[in-house]
Amino acid sequence: MRATEHLQHSVQQDWDAATDHQFCKELADGTLPLAKMRWYLVQDYKFVDQFVRLLATSIAHAPTLADGVPSAQFLGLVTSTENTYFLRSFKALEISQQAQNADTAPATADFQALMSEAQTSGCYAQMLAVLVVAEWSYLTWADRYTNYAPDLPFWYSEWIDLHTGAGFEGVVNHLRGQLDGIWDDLDATQKSGATTMFQRAVACERAFFDAAYGAS
Ligand SMILES: Cc1ncc(CN)c(N)n1
Numbered sequence: 001m002r003a004t005e006h007l008q009h010s011v012q013q014d015w016d017a018a019t020d021h022q023f024c025k026e027l028a029d030g031t032l033p034l035a036k037m038r039w040y041l042v043q044d045y046k047f048v049d050q051f052v053r054l055l056a057t058s059i060a061h062a063p064t065l066a067d068g069v070p071s072a073q074f075l076g077l078v079t080s081t082e083n084t085y086f087l088r089s090f091k092a093l094e095i096s097q098q099a100q101n102a103d104t105a106p107a108t109a110d111f112q113a114l115m116s117e118a119q120t121s122g123c124y125a126q127m128l129a130v131l132v133v134a135e136w137s138y139l140t141w142a143d144r145y146t147n148y149a150p151d152l153p154f155w156y157s158e159w160i161d162l163h164t165g166a167g168f169e170g171v172v173n174h175l176r177g178q179l180d181g182i183w184d185d186l187d188a189t190q191k192s193g194a195t196t197m198f199q200r201a202v203a204c205e206r207a208f209f210d211a212a213y214g215a216s
Pocket residue numbers: 044047111134135138205208
C-alpha cells in the first residue's frame with residue numbers, strides 16, 4: 001500500500017467527514033447560504049496566504065529541479081487563476097475591504113499555525129504531508145460534484161473547477177508521489193513527524209468546513 005494511502009486510512013473518520021461535508025454538498029447544488037460562502041472566502045484567502053509560503057518552501061526543499069517543477073507550476077496557478085477567483089468573488093458577493101479584513105477565525109489560525117510549523121520544520125516530508133492533505137482532500141470532495149448545473153454561480157462552480165480535472169489530478173499525484181517516494185528512506189522520528197502533520201492537517205480540514213458551515 002502507498003504510504004499516503006496508509007496515512008489516509010489512519011484518519012479515515014476525519015477524512016470522510018472533511019471530504020463529504022454538507023458545506024460542499026450545498027456549495028455544489030447552489031443552496032449554500034451566501035453568508036457561509038462569504039465567511040469561507042474571507043477565511044480561505046487567509047489560508048491561501050500561508051499555503052503559498054508553505055508550497056514555495058517545499059519547492060526550495062525538493063531534491064531535484066524535476067521534483068520541484070510541478071509544484072512550482074501549481075504555485076503559479078494558485079497565485080494567478082486561483083487568486084483572481086477570490087478577488088472576483090469578493091467583488092461579486094460585495095465583500096468589502098473591511099469584511100475581508102475580518103479577524104482570523106480560530107479554525108483558520110489553527111491551520112495557519114500548522115502550515116507555519118511544517119514550513120519552518122526544515123523537513124520536506126512534513127511540508128509534503130500538509131500539502132498532500134490540502135490538495136488530495138479537495139480533489140476528493142470536488143470530484144463528487146463535477147456534474148453541477150450549468151447556471152451554478154461562478155463563485156461555486158469555479159471552486160469545483162479549480163480542484164478537479166487532469167491538471168489538478170496531476171498536482172495531487174505529484175505531491176503524493178513525492179511523499180511516497182521518500183517515505184521508505186525516512187527514519188522513525190521523521191516518519192512520526194510527517195504522520196502527525198498529516199493527521200493534524202486532516203483534522204484542520206474538517207474543522208475548517210465545520211466552522212464555515214456554522215457561520216451565519
Ligand atoms: C482550508 C483549505 N484546504 C485546502 C484548500 C485547497 N487548496 C483550500 N483552498 N482551503
